[in-house]
Amino acid sequence: MKETNKLLLIDGNSVAFRAFFALHQSLERFINHDGLHTNAIYGFKKMLDNILATVQPTHVLVAFDAGKQTFRTEKFAAYKQGRAKTPSELSEQFPFLKKMLSAYGIISYELTNYEADDIIGTLAAQAELQDFQVTIVTGDRDLTQLATTKTTVAVNQKGVSEIEKYTPAHVQEKYGLAPAQIVDLKGLIGDNSDNYPGVTKIGEKTGLRLLHQFGSIEGIYQNLDQLKPSKMKENLINEESTAFLCKDLAQIRRDAPIEIKMDQLKWDGPDLKSLREFYLAMDFRSFLRQMAVDGQFQDQQVTADQEQVTYQVLEQTKLASLPVVPAQVTFYLEMSGENYHNAEFAGFAIKVDDKFYVTRQTELLKQAPLKNWLENQETSVNLFDAKRTIIGLRRLGIHLQRVAFDLLLVSYLLDTSDNSNDLGKLAQQHDYYLVASDEEVYGKGTKYAIPSKDSRLFEHLCHKVRAIAELQQPLLAKLEANQQLELYLKIERPLTFVLAEMEIAGIKVDPQKLKMISSKLIEQLSDLEKAIYNEAGEEFNINSPKQLGVILFEKLKLPVIKKTKTGYSTAVGVLEKLRGMAPIVDHILKYRQLAKLQSTYIDGLLKVISAKDQKIHTRYTQTLTATGRLSSVDPNLQNIPIRLAEGRQIRQAFVPSHAGWKIFSSDYSQIELRVLAHISHDQNMQAAFKAGADIHASTARQIFGLADDAKVTANLRRQAKAVNFGIVYGISDYGLSQNVGISRQQAKKFIERYFEVFPGVHQYMQEIVKKAHAQGYVETLFKRRRYLPEIKSKNYNLRSFAERTAMNTPIQGSAADIIKVAMIRMQQALQANHLQAKMLLQVHDELIFEAPADEIPRLEELVPGIMDSAVDLEVPLKVESAYGDTWFEAK
DNA sequence: TCCGTCACG
DNA sequence: ACGTACGTGACGGAC
Numbered sequence: 053m054k055e056t057n058k059l060l061l062i063d064g065n066s067v068a069f070r071a072f073f074a075l076h077q078s079l080e081r082f083i084n085h086d087g088l089h090t091n092a093i094y095g096f097k098k099m100l101d102n103i104l105a106t107v108q109p110t111h112v113l114v115a116f117d118a119g120k121q122t123f124r125t126e127k128f129a130a131y132k133q134g135r136a137k138t139p140s141e142l143s144e145q146f147p148f149l150k151k152m153l154s155a156y157g158i159i160s161y162e163l164t165n166y167e168a169d170d171i172i173g174t175l176a177a178q179a180e181l182q183d184f185q186v187t188i189v190t191g192d193r194d195l196t197q198l199a200t201t202k203t204t205v206a207v208n209q210k211g212v213s214e215i216e217k218y219t220p221a222h223v224q225e226k227y228g229l230a231p232a233q234i235v236d237l238k239g240l241i242g243d244n245s246d247n248y249p250g251v252t253k254i255g256e257k258t259g260l261r262l263l264h265q266f267g268s269i270e271g272i273y274q275n276l277d278q279l280k281p282s283k284m285k286e287n288l289i290n291e292e293s294t295a296f297l298c299k300d301l302a303q304i305r306r307d308a309p310i311e312i313k314m315d316q317l318k319w320d321g322p323d324l325k326s327l328r329e330f331y332l333a334m335d336f337r338s339f340l341r342q343m344a345v346d347g348q349f350q351d352q353q354v355t356a357d358q359e360q361v362t363y364q365v366l367e368q369t370k371l372a373s374l375p376v377v378p379a380q381v382t383f384y385l386e387m388s389g390e391n392y393h394n395a396e397f398a399g400f401a402i403k404v405d406d407k408f409y410v411t412r413q414t415e416l417l418k419q420a421p422l423k424n425w426l427e428n429q430e431t432s433v434n435l436f437d438a439k440r441t442i443i444g445l446r447r448l449g450i451h452l453q454r455v456a457f458d459l460l461l462v463s464y465l466l467d468t469s470d471n472s473n474d475l476g477k478l479a480q481q482h483d484y485y486l487v488a489s490d491e492e493v494y495g496k497g498t499k500y501a502i503p504s505k506d507s508r509l510f511e512h513l514c515h516k517v518r519a520i521a522e523l524q525q526p527l528l529a530k531l532e533a534n535q536q537l538e539l540y541l542k543i544e545r546p547l548t549f550v551l552a553e554m555e556i557a558g559i560k561v562d563p564q565k566l567k568m569i570s571s572k573l574i575e576q577l578s579d580l581e582k583a584i585y586n587e588a589g590e591e592f593n594i595n596s597p598k599q600l601g602v603i604l605f606e607k608l609k610l611p612v613i614k615k616t617k618t619g620y621s622t623a624v625g626v627l628e629k630l631r632g633m634a635p636i637v638d639h640i641l642k643y644r645q646l647a648k649l650q651s652t653y654i655d656g657l658l659k660v661i662s663a664k665d666q667k668i669h670t671r672y673t674q675t676l677t678a679t680g681r682l683s684s685v686d687p688n689l690q691n692i693p694i695r696l697a698e699g700r701q702i703r704q705a706f707v708p709s710h711a712g713w714k715i716f717s718s719d720y721s722q723i724e725l726r727v728l729a730h731i732s733h734d735q736n737m738q739a740a741f742k743a744g745a746d747i748h749a750s751t752a753r754q755i756f757g758l759a760d761d762a763k764v765t766a767n768l769r770r771q772a773k774a775v776n777f778g779i780v781y782g783i784s785d786y787g788l789s790q791n792v793g794i795s796r797q798q799a800k801k802f803i804e805r806y807f808e809v810f811p812g813v814h815q816y817m818q819e820i821v822k823k824a825h826a827q828g829y830v831e832t833l834f835k836r837r838r839y840l841p842e843i844k845s846k847n848y849n850l851r852s853f854a855e856r857t858a859m860n861t862p863i864q865g866s867a868a869d870i871i872k873v874a875m876i877r878m879q880q881a882l883q884a885n886h887l888q889a890k891m892l893l894q895v896h897d898e899l900i901f902e903a904p905a906d907e908i909p910r911l912e913e914l915v916p917g918i919m920d921s922a923v924d925l926e927v928p929l930k931v932e933s934a935y936g937d938t939w940f941e942a943k
Numbered sequence: 944t945c946c947g948t949c950a951c952g
Numbered sequence: 953a954c955g956t957a958c959g960t961g962a963c964g965g966a967c
Binding site: 593595596597598599618647648651652655656676677678679681682683684685686687688690691724777778780781782783784785786787788790791848849852853856857859860861863864865868896 | 953954955956957958959960961962963964965966
Binding site: 944945946947948949950951952 | 958959960961962963964965966967
């Protein structure tokens with residue numbers, strides 16, 4: 053018996069539109085490495101898989117509209133006029149959509165002068181004659197007119213997955229009409245979105261009533277005498293030609309001059325190789341993973357065997373049979389929770405030679421030969437997240453000395469903007485699919501739990517170890533190809549050890565001091581609260597921007613300066629403009645300032661002082677920022693207040709951990725501007741630094757045209773400083789004007805003048821943007837790389853942002869490189885000089901130590917000496933130091 | 944979980 | 953005509 057042929061016809065434009073708007077809120081998340089939007093392609097692909105699986109067609113075609121001009125516009129010029137232009141973010145996706153269809157082995161078809169509908173109508177008619185079953189997929193209900201016993205019309209609803217199926221019975225049920233009568237209905241009532249009118253005053257209700265009575269438009273006009281005289285009847289008579297024209301426009305053609313034969317639509321499934329290449333080009337990682345898991349890669353065939361990993365559960369009795377000093381091991385230590393300073397151990401897996409060992413008993417690590425593997429100098433250890441592992445092991449009394457390959461760190465260096473802390477997700481980004489993400493295995497949020505079933509945990513840990521081992525060679529090769537091996541080997545990898553020591557050391561914090569500050573704050577806050585309620589005439593939550601907005605702008609009728617997405621803005625900048633209009637404003641500003649201190653810096657810090665040693669152990673994230681800076685979390689010790697006197701007091705609570713010790717601090721002076729002077733080779737700016745001038749005052753003299761020895765007023769210096777900052781950030785006249793409080797015109801003049809005075813800087817800014825465009829990324833002094841795909845975006849905002857980033861990242865990132873080098877050398881110098889001093893904190897351009905009082909004179913020489921010689925620039929680096937009994941006094 | 948706000952370089 | 957300084961993390965409130 054012959055099997056039934058099944059034809060699937062898809063309205064490409066309509067489905068692409070649906071997919072685009074369904075994923076519109078995620079538009080900016082769907083951008084591939086070339087800056088192409090991919091949301092419609094993604095949605096289309098999901099829908100396509102869905103429909104292919106349910107319909108299981110033997111023949112497939114996707115029809116597209118050929119253009120605006122069609123036979124319908126010839127008959128009626130206004131047809132589909134007044135429609136919003138297709139957004140460029142969507143139209144750019146069509147060529148790639150067609151590429152994907154071709155990889156799927158599916159024909160895309162369009163026909164001059166006809167719409168996709170007509171192609172579908174014609175092919176459906178031909179297929180029915182050949183006894184095919186036909187399924188039509190579209191987002192447009194008009195196609196329901198094509199439903200027959202052999203043809204089903206599937207209309208996708210809002211999303212891409214919800215589909216409503218129309219058979220003749222369904223159309224009958226919904227409208228009380230046969231599918232063929234849909235065109236009569238449209239002829240009477242018209243179509244707003246296609247922009248044709250129908251008969252005046254006839255809507256869906258009247259239209260349906262007439263058709264139920266007379267069957268068709270022809271029927272209505274043959275039986276006009278049966279209608280009672282009415283306005284409607286007059287309209288029908290006056291607009292007879294319109295009614296017939298509109299019916300004709302609605303009528304999908306079933307005889308379009310299509311040259312394609314049914315045989316050509318035969319579908320044999322996708323070409324997996326092309327599909328894989330396409331997904332790679334689109335950055336569709338989840339689909340790639342799906343393909344791998346489904347065993348669809350020819351060169352990376354995943355069989356059930358390969359999914360599995362053979363491992364041995366490690367036990368006390370087995371330790372003796374392990375090798376003594378292997379050349380290489382790959383190791384993963386699992387802890388439950390992010391904070392490795394105190395997270396519970398969950399187990400470990402280790403690969404040696406080709407064998408995998410795994411256990412929950414982390415205590416085994418303390419014994420031979422495992423301890424020796426990790427501590428001896430001859431075995432290289434491959435890891436994921438070395439810092440986490442170093443600190444976890446240290447808690448077990450194990451001193452990890454040498455790391456060869458750190459998957460997390462290397463991956464970050466390869467692409468600083470596309471990083472994840474999850475081994476499974478990260479492996480996927482490198483086209484390795486045989487390890488799940490932690491979220492898949494452990495869950496997230498309140499559901500997070502290490503599996504109690506041994507095999508589940510053990511397999512996952514072994515998969516992780518296998519991924520590290522497998523990715524080692526290819527990723528190191530990529531680093532080398534990018535000329536980034538030195539950055540990894542000389543800077544980032546050694547830095548991991550330095551950071552680990554700083555985190556383990558921690559900084560002592562005096563809770564009594566914080567509580568003293570707190571009691572004063574609470575008193576002041578309570579007074580302010582009373583004053584604010586009094587001025588507002590009611591009590592409300594001052595911390596709620598929403599409630600505060602109502603009080604200020606509705607009840608007190610203060611002028612609205614700025615709005616946010618959700619309501620009135622009450623940010624500092626806004627409140628400062630309202631100052632003097634009502635006393636409540638000053639009180640709110642003060643309240644905000646103090647409430648921040650209390651919640652973030654008093655309560656927040658008290659919560660994280662360790663009961664064991666009265667210290668705070670932050671974690672530095674080495675693999676997060678796009679520029680190469682560190683960040684500090686849990687708590688953030690890089691944003692302890694300093695600018696305002698009230699907040700600065702918090703620093704009095706940061707104290708040395710031993711009696712008779714001091715806090716010592718050194719910071720780079722204007723490191724970013726010095727970096728800029730170096731990379732731009734601007735002679736004028738370099739001269740200022742070489743002369744040891746006050747750079748902001750010198751800038752002021754030059755851009756405001758003062759004499760070389762003229763005194764610079766505080767105000768001019770402040771403005772020049774703002775311009776200098778603006779330059780570093782990738783300046784815009786608007787941004788500068790907002791910051792300095794001058795007109796945009798004035799700001800523009802400042803910038804022009806600046807570029808005249810510092811032509812090297814101007815040239816650098818232009819060239820770095822060009823370079824970013826040409827190569828797709830920018831680099832720092834030590835070849836740290838940041839990709840900027842959006843620099844090619846057609847969206848002005850995205851593109852401008854990428855351009856400013858191109859200007860800023862080499863500056864900010866090179867400064868980060870420099871202090872990292874200094875930190876490594878510093879740690880070595882402390883050891884080499886047998887000093888007790890410890891490096892505790894890094895705050896971007898500043899290093900903070902604690903040391904016995906008698907070491908301070910040595911540090912005053914040593915630390916600045918190392919910091920200012922960390923790199924050799926075309927301008928000198930300047931370092932300033934200070935010390936005292938608390939961090940507050942080390943200023 | 945997102946948003947607005949604000950602390951730092 | 954557009955909306956804008958660069959890089960972070962933590963908090964409270966609202967959904």
